Amino acid sequence: MEILMVRIKVKSEHLDEFIVEMIGDAEGSVMNEPGCRRFDIVQDMDDPTMLALCEVSKCKPVFPIGDAQWDSHRADAVQDPAFERGLHIIHAPLPIKPERVDDFIESLKGDAIGSTREEPGCLRFDVYQNVDNPAELYLYEVYVNQAAFDYHAKTPHIQEWRKTVENWYAGERAGGRRGLNIWPPDNWNWSSGKPSH
Numbered sequence: 054m055e056i057l058m059v060r061i062k063v064k065s066e067h068l069d070e071f072i073v074e075m076i077g078d079a080e081g082s083v084m085n086e087p088g089c090r091r092f093d094i095v096q097d098m099d100d101p102t103m104l105a106l107c108e109v110s111k112c113k114p115v116f117p118i119g120d121a122q123w124d125s126h127r128a129d130a131v132q133d134p135a136f137e138r139g140l141h142i143i144h145a146p147l148p149i150k151p152e153r154v155d156d157f158i159e160s161l162k163g164d165a166i167g168s169t170r171e172e173p174g175c176l177r178f179d180v181y182q183n184v185d186n187p188a189e190l191y192l193y194e195v196y197v198n199q200a201a202f203d204y205h206a207k208t209p210h211i212q213e214w215r216k217t218v219e220n221w222y223a224g225e226r227a228g229g230r231r232g233l234n235i236w237p238p239d240n241w242n243w244s245s246g247k248p249s250h
Contacts, residue, residue: 054090056181058144058191059106060228068102075106076236082108083237094235095142105144105230107193139239140176141202143194145229151188153221158190160217167210168194174201176243188223195243
């Protein structure tokens with residue numbers, strides 16, 4: 054699969070118009086483009102002009118259309134304001150020392166599995182690797198709300214993971230976004246499922 058992670062800052066005077074256009078683009082992509090599995094739009098909670106996009110598209114005919122592990126659209130999802138902007142999402146780049154990339158990924162798998170298996174409030178914990186720069190990883194985490202993320206941050210597996218990787222970063226971890234979903238609505242399929250291993 055091809056995953057595109059984008060972080061942008063929009064001029065405040067164009068923000069509302071930009072969001073409307075992005076929702077139209079995202080909805081059109083997910084509903085009409087074969088192979089477009091997700092197109093998530095996230096707004097930073099501290100600076101609403103900072104947005105993040107996560108687009109997942111099928112790159113080879115290996116993954117069947119309708120794969121519930123990835124597809125965001127649910128035909129039975131109700132369009133109602135009650136299902137808008139309740140999720141807490143992390144969209145963060147992680148620059149890793151090249152010699153520690155494999156160790157970091159292996160360690161991160163434990164955190165991801167612990168999060169999705171043991172935390173009912175963790176809907177997704179995706180880890181992406183830049184194909185052009187393998188030392189650049191991306192986290193994409195989705196929680197049912199801020200309280201679920203706060204719970205996650207205090208769990209033993211995350212505490213252990215933080216200690217393990219604290220010296221494996223290559224410089225500043227900047228440019229991440231933490232905020233609420235703009236689109237799709239909360240009641241679309243955000244869950245990546247529970248891993249079996």
